[in-house]
Amino acid sequence: MNSFVSKTKVYLEIVKQLRDMIAADGLKSGDKIPSERELSERLNAGRSSVREALRSLELLGLIETRRGEGTFLRDFRGNQLVQLLSTFILQDEKAKNDVFETKVYIEMDCLKLAIQRMNQEKLLKLKQYLMKTEEFHDDEFFYRIIQAANNHLFLRIWVILKEFYNSLDPIPNRYDVNIQDYKYLLDALANKDEAALLSAYKKLRNLSVL
Amino acid sequence: MNSFVSKTKVYLEIVKQLRDMIAADGLKSGDKIPSERELSERLNAGRSSVREALRSLELLGLIETRRGEGTFLRDFRGNQLVQLLSTFILQDEKAKNDVFETKVYIEMDCLKLAIQRMNQEKLLKLKQYLMKTEEFHDDEFFYRIIQAANNHLFLRIWVILKEFYNSLDPIPNRYDVNIQDYKYLLDALANKDEAALLSAYKKLRNLSVL
DNA sequence: ATTTACTAGTGGTCAGACCACAAGTTGTCT
DNA sequence: AGACAACTTGTGGTCTGACCACTAGTAAAT
Numbered sequence: 323m324n325s326f327v328s329k330t331k332v333y334l335e336i337v338k339q340l341r342d343m344i345a346a347d348g349l350k351s352g353d354k355i356p357s358e359r360e361l362s363e364r365l366n367a368g369r370s371s372v373r374e375a376l377r378s379l380e381l382l383g384l385i386e387t388r389r390g391e392g393t394f395l396r397d398f399r400g401n402q403l404v405q406l407l408s409t410f411i412l413q414d415e416k417a418k419n420d421v422f423e424t425k426v427y428i429e430m431d432c433l434k435l436a437i438q439r440m441n442q443e444k445l446l447k448l449k450q451y452l453m454k455t456e457e458f459h460d461d462e463f464f465y466r467i468i469q470a471a472n473n474h475l476f477l478r479i480w481v482i483l484k485e486f487y488n489s490l491d492p493i494p495n496r497y498d499v500n501i502q503d504y505k506y507l508l509d510a511l512a513n514k515d516e517a518a519l520l521s522a523y524k525k526l527r528n529l530s531v532l
Numbered sequence: 533m534n535s536f537v538s539k540t541k542v543y544l545e546i547v548k549q550l551r552d553m554i555a556a557d558g559l560k561s562g563d564k565i566p567s568e569r570e571l572s573e574r575l576n577a578g579r580s581s582v583r584e585a586l587r588s589l590e591l592l593g594l595i596e597t598r599r600g601e602g603t604f605l606r607d608f609r610g611n612q613l614v615q616l617l618s619t620f621i622l623q624d625e626k627a628k629n630d631v632f633e634t635k636v637y638i639e640m641d642c643l644k645l646a647i648q649r650m651n652q653e654k655l656l657k658l659k660q661y662l663m664k665t666e667e668f669h670d671d672e673f674f675y676r677i678i679q680a681a682n683n684h685l686f687l688r689i690w691v692i693l694k695e696f697y698n699s700l701d702p703i704p705n706r707y708d709v710n711i712q713d714y715k716y717l718l719d720a721l722a723n724k725d726e727a728a729l730l731s732a733y734k735k736l737r738n739l740s741v742l
Numbered sequence: 743a744t745t746t747a748c749t750a751g752t753g754g755t756c757a758g759a760c761c762a763c764a765a766g767t768t769g770t771c772t
Numbered sequence: 773a774g775a776c777a778a779c780t781t782g783t784g785g786t787c788t789g790a791c792c793a794c795t796a797g798t799a800a801a802t
Contacts (some may be wrong), residue, residue, distance in 0.1 A: 368755055375587075380588075393784080427638075433635075474630050540787070543786095567753080586753095744801105745800100749799090764783080766779105771788080772775080
């Protein structure tokens with residue numbers, strides 16, 4: 323409905339209404355939301371406006387549509403979104419270096435957090451993983467550490483950075499894997515020695531000064 | 533065009549095309565992109581599909597439309613996006629805490645970077661800004677510092693975090709502004725004293741141990 | 743030279759028409 | 773009764789054409 327005061331665009335209004343509707347009805351991921359035609363009627367809007375709203379939310383990864391079935395709330399993880407944004411945002415060379423730098427700093431942050439939050443069990447598992455040298459991978463190793471840091475936001479950001487970093491060509495500051503370096507890192511983590519931890523990390527990444 | 537193999541939805545195809553077009557033509561924020569009708573013709577798609585794509589990008593904050601004028605690339609800030617997302621996600625306390633923690637760690641990272649990269653001139657300007665106590669704001673202060681850190685990615689992430697943080701209710705770990713604390717911070721920055729810098733920062737944020 | 747009126751172009755919205763697809767319903771044959 | 777096929781209904785996906793509201797530039801009138 324656009325006849326009265328509503329200065330905002332219809333599709334934005336619909337986004338709002340949908341949000342309220344979801345909150346009011348306590349809808350959860352997987353739940354179905356009304357069809358486009360029904361929303362169109364209930365909200366006094368054209369179906370095209372409803373679609374503009376739904377497509378926007380879909381691009382954001384908040385809903386999922388299945389032709390012939392309907393539209394459903396989605397388990398939001400943010401992956402898709404950031405991936406999309408990154409393709410728009412990260413273009414120039416400078417940005418590539420920023421990706422590496424940011425990844426490094428966040429890894430160090432998470433190492434510090436892991437000192438406080440990683441328990442013996444996880445540490446042990448990580449050590450065992452390190453021993454299977456055949457299937458070892460730096461990404462997996464740090465994924466576990468950052469999980470242990472117990473900060474979901476950091477984890478999300480890191481995953482994006484990691485994927486982006488790996489997709490770069492050429493990959494800046496490429497480092498070779500040296501298992502011994504990772505062992506030092508784990509030792510420092512076990513001893514809760516922050517200085518040794520960061521030192522081990524920098525060696526592992528071939529970094530002199532930061 | 534939908535007649536042949538294209539399995540993906542038209543509006544997603546258009547989003548891609550737009551991205552390529554922007555990259556190919558080297559368009560920057562503020563630049564105008566073709567009208568809906570022209571895109572519709574050039575891409576062999578209906579105008580409604582073009583609109584679905586444009587509205588999606590608009591909700592993401594990547595473009596801006598002005599009725600009667602046209603559609604323009606926008607300097608991405610993520611503002612409205614964050615507001616929208618925060619209502620969809622970020623419900624539990626844990627997530628809110630993560631936002632605060634992540635913001636703090638990134639600010640510390642940028643402080644370290646600023647030690648190396650901030651020149652005297654910027655430092656002076658920041659000092660002058662600090663003196664105008666009436667219009668001082670913590671967000672603005674750190675925005676400048678993180679700019680000085682010269683890592684665009686950190687800046688983008690931080691801006692989003694800042695907005696997330698400010699949109700939270702209640703705001704966790706709220707801190708009161710004490711100008712003197714900021715002065716200490718700037719002194720440490722001028723002296724390139726990392727230990728003193730981080731110490732000053734923690735005091736400023738009312739943090740004991742991290 | 744200034745102001746006014748007009749015109750073309752743009753986004754905003756709606757309504758209706760198809761199509762493609764999924765799931766249930768009905769009907770028929772065995 | 774059971775199995776299979778055909779039909780019906782409801783959904784999203786897309787296109788087209790029609791208005792409206794607004795902007796900016798142009799032409800006309802003063």
